[in-house]
Structures are given as C-alpha cells and as structure tokens.
Amino acid sequence: MSRDPSSTRKITASDVAERVGVSKWTVSRAFTDGASIAPDVRERVLQAAAEMGYSPNLLARSLTTRSSRLVALVVDELGNPNQLFLINEATRQLQARGFSSLLLNLSPEYGPAAALRLADQFQVDGIMFMGTSLNQELIELAQKIRRVPLVVVSRNSSLSNIPFVTTDGYAAGAEIADLFLSQGLRRIGHMTGPASERTELRRLDGFRDRLEACGVPLACVLHADHYRRDQAMQALLKYLGATPREQRIEALFCESDILAIGALDALHSTGNLHRLAVVGFDDIEMASAPPYQLTTFRQPVDHLVAEAIRRILDPDALDAGSLLAPGTLVLRGSHRRLG
Template identity: 70%
Template structure:
C-alpha cells in the first residue's frame, strides 16, 4: 500500500527541474513563458520533465521579473443583480482565455472603494475594471491618483473625461423604447427608476423622456425603487396601483432594468391587474424570457462590451482608445402589449 503523502515534502522548484533536464533555471522559466526564447524540442522536454516531477510555475515569482502579475481587478457593488452575474461570468471567461486571472473586489458598507482600490494597487494588478459600479466621488479620486494602473468602467458612463468607459448607449435605447410605446398607441406612460445614486450616467430615462416629449407625449410618472431587486419593483408598483384609481393609471411602464420589470409584472398579478399595464425592461436576463413573463426588453451586447473593456487595458494600442458607446437590440416578446379594458 502506498503511504500517505507527507505535507512537509518540499515543493518542486524550477531549480530541481533544471538539474534533471540539464539546463539553467532561467531556461526552465522561459519554457513556461509565452514567447520565451527556447527551442521547441527543449521546451517540450522541460515541460515533460516538469509534469513528471509535479512542478508548476510560481506566478508570483515570475511577476517580479516580468513586472506583470497577469491579474485584473474586477470591482463590483451589486452581485445580487442577475445581469451583473452574467457580465462577471463573461469577463472572467475572456480574461482566462487571454491568460489572466481575476481579483474580485466586492464593494459593500463594510468594504468601501478606498480599501478595494488600494488592495488592487498592492497586488500590482495589470488593470482595474469597474463592472457597473457606481462611481462616487471618493472612488473617482482614488482611481485618478493611481495613474500607473489602466482602468475602465463597463456598463455605465464614468461621467469623467479622464476615466474611460464602455457601455450600451442608454440614451438611444430609451428613445427606441419610447417609440415602441408610442407605436402601440399609449399616451399615459411611466418610468420606474432605481436609486438616484445608482442610475446616474445610465441615460435611459433621459432618452425615454426626451423622445416622448418630441412626440408631444410628456412622461406622466416617475416611480423610484430603493434598490435593484425584484421585491422593490413589486412593492413600488403595488403602492402606485393601490393609491391610483384604475381610470387614472398609466398605460405603459419602462423599468430601468429587467429585475425591476419582473417585480412590476408580479405586482400586476398580485393586484389582479395582469396585462393591464404594458411593461418593458432592460438587460435581457434569462428569467425575462420565461413564459411566465415574456418580457420585452433591451439586450446589451455583453460579449462585445467586455472584449472592448479588456482591449482598453491589455492591448498595445490601449492608450489611443477612448470611451465607447455601443448599440443594443430591442427584444420583442409580449409584455409591451396590454389587454383591453
């Protein structure tokens, strides 16, 4: 019987592999470095010996010599948001495909932006991606002070000339949704927003309101949910329905994101008002396509946005690239149509 492994056994090092292969330690290092100048046969032999000995490169040690940790910090503040999770999945997938690892920094009441950005700096990350993060003043000032780390904001306009962003054009999207409601003949139209501090720079409401105004139909109502949660969407619309006579209610409602829209649709069911108000969301999360909701929504080009964000951090031409506003796609289902009566 094989005796149990001893946890005190010394880890195999590059020097050990070098001695077995009859090469220098630096040749071993180059054999595990992309683009390293090592003959193909030598590289193959070193890697085979390393596999037999159970050797893996020490990435932290390598970063000291290459001045690159191949580590990207992802700063988030809304992990309960379904769309954020989808973007996080895509971002980590693309980073790993490019040979980078992720340092995930989740902002909260106990762990603020100062701690997150300072930690990213201490880890000497190769870049920072603010993933839909609300850029409050203290976070902006910290980011601007750390000039040696490239950074980019994704899914939200930074609102700062010297902080690049990659986002869907929310203003244009809002206009498209306004046109959809107008084409359906609605005239009493509302908007459900998230918290004031978190919706800044999304520009969805502004595009929606301005397009309605151009068409001679003012925005009739703005509801504000205290958080981007399904329960908040439900309670916000439910309070409105309870306080407003049926004949005075809005005919259509654009919700700032899908999870608020789904909550609003649940409120219609809970008050026996299903399909009495047309509803459109934003993001195209998977739940919205359920037969229970058939949510009409606006899809963001997540794969493209993530790719462009990483390009602004990692590619050789990164310094020449400015901010980017990308078009999205209106996804037509059934929720933008309401029943008669």
C-alpha cells in the same frame, strides 16, 4: 527523477530543469508567452512539468516582470443578476488571456478606500468598474495606484479622463419609446434603479426625449433603491395603491430586467397582469421564462467586456477612448397591453 506522491515538498523550476537538462531560466521562458525558446525545448519542459506536477509561481514572477496579471473588478450591486453575468464574462475572458481577477465588492461597511487599498497591495494591472456610483473618493484613490488603467463597464462616465464601454442607452431608450407609441399607448412611466454618482445609463434620457418629441410627456418615474425584484415589486404596488385605475399608466419601461420582473410580479399579485405593458433591459436568463416572457433590450456583453479588457491590457488601446455599442430589442410578450 519522478515525484514521490507522499512527498510534501513543492516541485520547483530547478527540479524540472534538472530533469530536462536545461537551466531554470529556460523553464521560466517555457511558461512565458512570447519568450524566445526553441519549440522542441518548450515541449520537453512542459511535458516534464506536467509529469512532475510543477506549475510556475505567478506571485514570484510578478516581482521580476512588474505585472501581477491581476485585474480588479469593482462592483456594488451583486443582487442584480446582470452584474453576475458581467462578472462571469469578465473572468472568463481574463482567464483566456492568462489573467486572474480580484473581486472588490463595495458596500456601506467596505467602502472604496478599503477596496482600492487591497487592489494596491496586490499590484493589479487594471481596474474594471462595474458599479453604480463612481464617486470622487474612488477616482482619486484609483489614480494614485501607480496610474493603473481604469475603465467603466456597462455605464457611461461623466469624467472625460476615464473611458467607458457600454450599450448606447440613449438610442435604446428611444427605440423602446417607439415600441410603446406604435401601440397607441400614451400614459407611459419609467422605473429607475439606485441613483448614480458620476456614472449614468442614459436610458431614461433617450426614452423621455423621444416621448416628448412625439408630444407625449413622461407620466411618472418610480424608484427602486436597489436592483432587486422585491424593491421593484414594492415600488409598483405603492403606485397602484395610490393611483385610481383610470389614471394609471398604460406602459412601464424598467431600467433593468430584475426591476421589470418585480413589476410583473406586482401586477400578477394584484390581478393587473397584461393591463400594463412592461419592457426591461439586459435580457437576463429569467426574462425568457414562461411566467414573464419579458420584452427587453439585450446588451452585447461579450463585446463590451472584450473592449474593456483591451483598453486595460493592450498598450495600443490605452488611448482608444470610450465606446457606445448598439444593442438589440428582443420582443416577447410583456410589451403588449390587453384591454
């Protein structure tokens, strides 16, 4: 039986089974990883399915397997390019394992309750939290959803019962402090992104502690309300406008690359480029662009995502706990202060 191109009827497993001469349950096993089926039978079924335009109904299958093969990705700072990089890597790795992703974008208008309710309705197999604020409401809602595994990605979690996988931000902060100190810089500041609740980066802690251990107090902390270039630019412009030149910091460590790029734009617009050493974090694509040549700290994103997915999907990794992974300091030109 060949499929009529003009027909609108969807080809079913029974149609494929009839063509191959097997049961529809054999067709189902042919599309199930690890199912017991002879290799030659599987090949015949898959070939017939391809010729007929058949694909299994994953939603229907989830009713019998009790697995939707969906993993929810919870985010709340899509303006941050590194967030998009994380999402891209997560969806790529999930698809390679035969899973799909459900993107839940938290906002003032669409809060944790609505997002987690949607995740519950889709019966997700796990939740990867990539946001800045893991608040108590979201935690309690997540724990009510059939005890679905929840893993925090690219941030630390202050909750002992929720594992995280992230770069060792404390060690990274200390390494960046050493970079500034090795150049003889002593008036040193930091720029943070939005405040977090129950998640943290530890980058500032490591940075401040190393400076203080070397007798150099942190001179100032600038704040950006969101991980956006314009927010960082305005924060540094405000500081430059309010601080006499002789009292300004000599170096600035920014919590993320997009904040560092905004800071460099502020320096360029005021004629202060290279008068302030700048280092970012993440190594996004723009960091290596000629106008910026941003020195930054690269996270092992592929490894972090793989470990997060493993903690969600692999039964033997459910009790693996949290992971702090090493990153890499990438030297370009922005960490050098001239004059």
